[in-house]
Amino acid sequence: MSGTAGEVYRVDWLPGTDVLHGTCHCGAEHTARDPVEMWTWMLGHPEGHRLPERTP
Numbered sequence: 563m564s565g566t567a568g569e570v571y572r573v574d575w576l577p578g579t580d581v582l583h584g585t586c587h588c589g590a591e592h593t594a595r596d597p598v599e600m601w602t603w604m605l606g607h608p609e610g611h612r613l614p615e616r617t618p
Contacts (some may be wrong), residue, residue, distance in 0.1 A: 571604050573597075586611060 569587040576583055576593075582600050584592045590611040594600045 573600055573604075 571587060572585045574583045574585075575581075580595045582594050582597060584594070584600050584604055586592075586604055586607065588607065588611055592600065592603050594603065
């Protein structure tokens with residue numbers, strides 16, 4: 563898999579839990595307990611990615 567320069571993927575661990583919170587370069591967000599699941603989701607772009615609804 564190859565990425566485009568400038569793409570930023572962010573994974574944060576939620577302290578006090580076993581939960582990871584990921585944010586893709588497209589703005590989609592996902593939570594998971596398994597790091598492999600998290601990275602599979604992130605690198606599987608655009609499958610499973612739904613952008614947050616924006617209110618005008």
